[in-house]
Amino acid sequence: MPDPTVSVVMVTCNVERFLAEAIESVLMQSFTDFEFIILDFGSSDNSKTIVLSYAAKDDRIRFCEIPPCFLPKARNAACSLARGRHIAIMDADDASVPERLAWQVEFMEKHPEVSVLGGAVDLIDANGRVFATWANPANDADIRSALRERCPLWQPTVMLRRESFFRVGGYRPFPAEDYDLWLRMSEKFQLANLQQVLLRYRVHPYQNSIRKRTRQTMGCLAARISSEARRNGHPDPLDSVGELTPELLTQWGMTEEVQQIAFAQAYLQWIQNLCLAGDRHGALNAAVEMLQSSSWEYAGKAVAEIRLLMAGIYWQRRELVKSAMAAGRAIQTRPVVIGRPLKPFLRWVGLARA
Secondary structure (H helix, E strand, O other), rough: OOOOOOEEEEEOOOOHHHHHHHHHHHHHHOOOOOOEEEEEOOOOOHHHHHHHHHOOOOEEEEEEEEOOOHHHHHHHHHOOOOOOEEEEOOOOOOOHHHHHHHHHHHHHHHHOEEEEEEEEEEEEEEOOOOEEEEOOOOHHHHHHHHOOOOOOOOOHOEEEEHHHHHHHHOOOOOOHHHHHHHHHHHHOOOEEEEEEEEEEOOOOOHHHHOOOHHHHHHHHHHHHHHHHHOOOOOOOOHHHOOOOOOOHHHHOOHHHHHHHHHHHHHHHHHHHHHHOOHHHHHHHHHHHHHHHHOOOOOHHHHHHHHHHHHHHHHHOOOHHHHHHHHHHHHHEEEEEEEOHHHHHHHHOOOOOOO
């Protein structure tokens, strides 16, 4: 058979809860000239059974398995099977909008200088309710500027040229593998984002960015250090390490204070997202886990924000003593929060309506 225009690649490992919705969102694309590569890397739940049931009905699905491994290796293995000239990344807990591939292929065909193309997302909760929409910078210059501070591309919205992906060596075996990849690709190719919503991005307490946020943050910091080294003509430090640690980041010049603030901000962002998604139980568990994991002596601002969120959640649960204690600790951590107007805070945690 002739090679398809697009290879949609998705990796799976114990993702049965949302997998069927993710698969169906790809199979129902208005653009049909694609293959759908689904690679499992160690599922022990019903993920493989679900994939095989769809593969039996749609020959665009190519299913394969590899032994358990880290996520970047699984992504590389899936991409190595691609026959299309474009690779579209898909995650197993999200859902693409029906026009996603059509919009992206049209853009890529009109802009041969662009090798990486993302798009906007609707943030959804576990039940599929949209609670926010997020769009990133659209043009190459603005994306490059944002890349120095954060990741301005949602990985499961990205379509990239297969040739360009392999030219930079694909994903590297570190957390935040997507951020590192975009930084390396930006050194050779142009990047862009569509402003249309391409994906419904699910926020829930079991996704990798929640369960492994400390490692993900370390990966982001290391990718930034690595990019700066290459930009200054120095050897890439990630070429000679096996595992990232806070001590290693310190050796590379990233102070404990900078690391701690970055870790705390990452926790705060996801705790806020869980609150917006209505999962206050998950948010509270994440907050307790975070506060017990370190002294956080340099991250007073983020810690105070998190304690205020905890106070609101406890208040809603009618655990008034815990609410008062959390609010008191927030004020103790950062006294300036006592002057914050109460109503916006109550709206934030869902206790009052705008």
